[in-house]
Amino acid sequence: MLYWTLIFLVIALVAGVLGFTGVASAASGIAKILFVIFLVLFLVSLVAGRGWV
Structure with a gap:
């Protein structure tokens, strides 16, 4: 996702x-x-990866 953002920024x-x-x-x-x-x-993956039970 970040790769495509940089591509469009360069364009x-x-x-x-x-x-x-x-x-x-x-x-x-x-x-x-x-x-x-x-x-x-990114923020969702950070929260989900914390392993809250």
């Missing part, structure tokens, strides 16, 4: 440098959403 940066603002905006939005999903899944 957004390259598109922004080349002047494709629409593509850059879309890619950065996707990167933000993927990062939030990554954080939620």
